[in-house]
Amino acid sequence: MPGTTLRSLRHRWPTFVGSFVALSLGVALIAAMGLALASSRDAPARGPERFAAAPVVVKGQDTLTVPTSPDGRTRTRTHELAQPRPVPDALVAKLRHLGTVVQDRSYAVRAERGPADLVGHPWSTAAFAPYELDAGRAPRAADEVVVSGDWARPGTRLRTGDGTVRVVGTVAGLGFENAMFHTDARAAQLAPRSLQLVVDADPAAVRKTLRGSGSGSGSGSGSDRGGSGVQVLTGDARRHADADPDRDSEALTALNAMFGTAGGVSGFVSVFVVASTFAFAVAQRRREFGLLRTAGASPGQIRRMVASEALVVGVLASATGCVLGSYGAPKLAAWAVQEGLAPRWFTIGDHTWPYHAAFWTGLLVALCGALAASWRGGRTGPTEALREASVDTRPMTWGRWPTGSVLLAAAAVTLVLALVTAPGELLHRKTYVSRPMLLIAAVALLAPVLVRPLARLVAWLPARLPGAGGMLVRENAAAGVRRTAAVAAPVLVTVALAGSLLGATATLGGARTTEMRERTSADFVVTPTGDAGDASGAGDAAARHAGFDEVTLKRLRAAVPDGTDVSASSSGAVYVLEDGVALIKSGARAVEPGPFAATSRLPLAAGKVSDLDDDSIIVNEEWARHTVGERVDVWLGDGTRKSLRIAAVMTTGTGDNGAYVTPRNASTAPVDRVDVRLSAGADRAAVASGLREAVRASGGKVFTKESWVRATSPETNRTTRMGLFMVLGIALLYTGISLANTMVMATSDRIRELSVLRLAGATGWQVLRLVAGEALMVVVVGGLLGALVAGLNLVGMWGALGLLSVWTPVVIPWPTLGGILCACAVLAVVASVAPAGLALRGGALSRPGIRK
Template sequence: MLTVALCTLRNRWVSFAGCFAALFLGTALIAAMGQVLASTVGTPDRGPQRYAAAPVVVVPDGTLTVRTAHGVTSVPLAEPRGLPAGLAARFPGAVVDRVFAARLDGGPPAVGRPWSAARTAPQRLTRGRAPVGDGEVAVSSSALRAGAGTQVGRRVTVVTAGGAAAYTVVGVTTAGPQGTVFFGDARAAQLSPRIDALALWEPTGRVRAAVGGRAVVLTGQDRALPDPSRPADDRARNDADTVVGIAGGFAAFVCVFVVSSTFALAVSQRRREFALLRTAGATRRQVRRMVYAEAWAVALAAASLGALAGPFAGRRLLDRLIGLGMAPEWTVPSRSVVPALVAFPTGVLVALLGAAAAARRAGRVAPAEAMREADVEARAMTPARWVLGLGALGTALVCMVVTAVGDPASAAHSKSSMPVVMLLVAAAGLLAPAVAGPVTRLLVAPLRRLRGATGEVVPAALLASVRQTAMTAGPVLVTVGLTAALLGGAAMGDAAKEAVQTRPVRADYLVLPAAGSGLDRQLVDRLRALPGVDVATEAQTDVCTLEGDTVLIGRPVETVDPQALRAVLDLPLAAGSLDRLDDGGIVVSRSWGRRLGDRVPVWRADGSKVTLTVVGVLADGAPADAYATGAHAFSALPSVAYVKLRAGTSPAAAASVLRQAAAGHNARVVTRAAWARDAGAGGRSASRVGLLAVLAVILAYTAIALVNTVLIAVADRTPERRALRLLGARRAQVLRFVAAEALVVAAIGTVLAGGTATLALAGLWVSLAQLTGPVGVSLPWAATTAVAAGCAILAVSASVLAAALTDRPRRPAPA
């Protein structure tokens, strides 16, 4: 059987070329994704930046540790504690560093630090001198507006947590790890009494002995822990890992789907050959072994080449992710061979899994089928196909129902919705032969009205081989279905998130800080003093709760002024009232698992423990996880100020007064409508980048798989086209038949994809409606139409080109 399998591969190389290409691409994609993942995981953290020049750094213990009955649990603190002043006095030569909010009015994000801390990076003067007096500052070049030029000698407004004040710029330094406004040491101590770090040039052993257990001593690579880029670096690494993981999962799914469909199509074209083998005495087991041998031969060649080519594609993919800001720019490309070693057996396994169903089907071919004169399918659906298809569909529906009833909020996240979409696409592919017949009859109805042979030949050919038609339409189903479902789901999820954030807001205006900062206290006092308006602020902090008496869970909490909150926010409550919210109470969401009146021990951002009473339970669709009073905010600055006009207050006059108050404080005043529009656009742009990166990988693969599948189908129909030529059809007519068939097949795949996407979006709509009420269905018509048109063009072009090349007139043999 091995000899027969090799001969079959040689004689039917066109059919198996499609299997080879699909498997090669799938293996290469898996290896490429693994290479990117190895790069992001294996890249070491960046070296120290803020304290690169200091060999020893002492920082406060930023960890909350709680002893439980089952051991010790720890989480990072959100609010720095600061070092004791007595500890700093023990090291006369230490640099006392204070890092606090400070930013030039209209400038990029920056922090304030004492001038003595400039040597820790180091940041050197490029112009001017060091600040000495209370009214002097030096600024790093990265803290200046682009194109601002030299600032030495100019008066500038610097906004700190306390408010805005005028300073004279006496020096400009190198960029450093982040934008920095340097103050004199005495002035910096006035603005921020808390000591955030000590930079030392002393022996590590002496420092550890002097510090004891009152702080943490950092040396070597650990000095990078306080760096300002550390959180952003971790987020970038996690974003890259998430995108690669999702794309890799989809690549594996699409690979299995396409390879299994391609093998099934290739085997279904050879039923007569299998019947002849059975007639010649081959057993069913031998036929199955022959199909597996063919799969082995194709898989070994394709998977080995794909595993070798994947790492090279992985480097380009990594560069693209870095360019999109979805991977750390300092990522070092991995040279590990593990992704290739994993991709190779994965590709072989995928080929064998894809060939398994085809091998079973080949083994069931009866010897009598060798007497057939026409390739008309007796049965489009097998029992196993019914079971798998209905099982996948039922699983997807159950998942959607469970999500809608139990956790509708998770439906807006791609990690929850993508598996459901994959199940629906798999179900549609398995059940496609059952519905391809009615869909084909509907789509070919206009062709039957045409004069000539096209109206008869094309519908008859498609309806005579419904299973093959469905298999050929499979790549179109995957391509168009995933595009419509994923982009439509992302748009609906963004709309739901926007509604959750914007619907409760009753304020007429919002005062928002510049990106990377908060509203200073001076501005907040000015806003509250304005006549004719009610002002409420929100500042985000974090608290920790002990879940199950075993682990600390960090939870975001919005701190507000309860008296003014109700005038500007209409929060959905399932129980309780905001009127009872005070310093000893808290309003929580259902995710806390608490009931009204429960006493909840919480650890606040600075590690202090308090017990709060649940005075309200938020309903689904609330914009935050919990609300508490401003007494628990500590140093957190407000992220927004809601302004509600009182009766009789002129909107135009109020807007003018608000803008005057916000001038010089790195803040802007926007109407509620403008804020809602900007918030929706920002959320959409952020969520689209990762999704488009995933779709780009999938669409590139399925587009090539579509061409391969069409080529296999066209090659199998060569005898039929030659028969048409013998009956008198011109070559141009035959090519029109081929183009019409390809166009109808693409339309069938698009219709099936539309049904799949509709079902997926309907389930998502039901879940999101539990949070925000009915949400608008935003279908990605432009993207879906473009992808469907591209599939149709590819299918028609590949079909016509393949038919033109295989149906060339043969030269007569020489006499």
């Protein structure tokens, strides 16, 4: 038997080369994704940046800590506050007795020709980074600034959202921010609230003062948090005073999720295609198995021979795939860094488990795919095997029916359960990325049942055209069901994934845009510094622009005619402890009840917007308590605990229907949006001009309702979007290679069949046209099956949106699917015609008696 195995490998090398290529590429994908995933698990400790040279940093309360006791033991739940608290004035006064106190302020700056992420600070804080002047001098007047980097030189005049300033000095950039420094007095005007300060004193004395003021306790170096949340930061703990100190960890968390999703999908695609390729490779050899059975080989000997061949090919291909993965993983990491998806320091680490996972997965898939397909060949008798060698009379094996049926039933049952119990779960990224795999596997297993009627349907019109070509294409595809299903499998998986993933994100984005459009009845929306604002009220106020001041709000109200409704609102958050264990943050917008009721159309399930007051809140149906009149304990954006009555309840929607409170319950949140609804007969052009003039000094922007909807239409998170494109790109590339590989295998195995056509009188061009027609038809069949899977998945999402009271059309990415089908068609035609053409040129298909 070992000798037979080696001779089979030598004589049927095209088949085994195809299996080798498919498996090695699949293992390479799994190894590369595993290495990237393993390397994205831990971020190195980040040191302090803006305050690397500061002796002590005192930071106000910026987190909410709530004790819980779910199992009798006291535990705490924490969340970052939407409106952090400043250091109390009484404590600041005591700290001034210890040494110099410098109040820190940070605020967004928009400057002509300046970086988009420009941030402002008081000049007195520059020494704590430390920044050092490399040209010019420090600012002394309100219109003088110092900038970091080389984008402006001393003497340059810049127009900013707060007026024209003159650059009087520059400092070298330190890499973590683009800064503009004002005088301390001007910085205090631009950002009145100071949330942290630097104290030039002994850390022990600062901590003693903190404890003595009753603000907290703690000892030692690092970070001490007082009872009121005031922190004393020294050493490496000063990094917590930097903007977004956990950005590397957060970036790696997002990267880990992206690589995990991509790895799961890539692993599914590779395992799916490899198993299909190996099964097809074994199914091609039924005539050979029949001859061996006639010669006396037992079923066990045939299975051992196939297992030996799969073992040899599997070991060599898996080892090759691991080597390819080790070369591909660093390129994947470099791409992630280049696209801004990973920190600049991100590289592939020294990990071994991804190689083991990839190698043994590849080998297991090769053995399972080959053995499953050889089981039938071993069980059939010699005569029956020879009779079935040319035509697929029973393409469905004993394992396909129950497995495919169970997977199809599981897909249907889980969809129905999700729609009945938690339709919102179907809108989550993990759900709409993973659900298609179950349905793809089910349809692929049941494909032999669907291939024959689909092939006859696709070839119905060509079969009625003059000539026998269309009829031969139809009959060949219908007779070779296994071959057709194997070739269609890569097309099926790619079209289904592309249609499901891109269609889901587009449909969900369209639903959110529909919600935004229906939630407002305003004619104009005004936002500060040209920012479109927070569409849902779920944003982080700490990361927003300063907002409109009282002077600008008065100008806006004075710029509109009598009878016009003007609703000023701000974004923030509220926190609620659900079931006594989960501290949930919900985006909240602070609104004036009367004007807001006139400029909005909230999707209410119960209650009225006009019932909102300082003692109440509007929630949505996702809240554990959502009955009108019921009271709910919440923590406001600054951490203040309050019991509020539920005034109204909104439908769940896509998850962006946050809570609503009054301005008194979000006193520190700046106004970042003004909605204007015109009275009947008002001059729209005149009002728009007046609004623009009112915000000209502060740099605000006036949107019409439709332009605001377009500007704020929710887009898929960039990391998620790039992850989806990476998944689809890998799937398309792998599909292309596997499709070409399978077509070469299939065409090489049909040389004798094509020779019969030549003997029957077909010319060389007729044979090639027949081969090309069959390739196109198989791609169309795979595309139809993939479109069926994608359509079923999108219908499930559409049903979930309907149950959540959001009616929006399903978006199918027809251009993308068409492009994928065209690419697959070109690859399939080339990969099938090329070996047939080579056989023609080599004389393998020449008619007897005709000399060249």
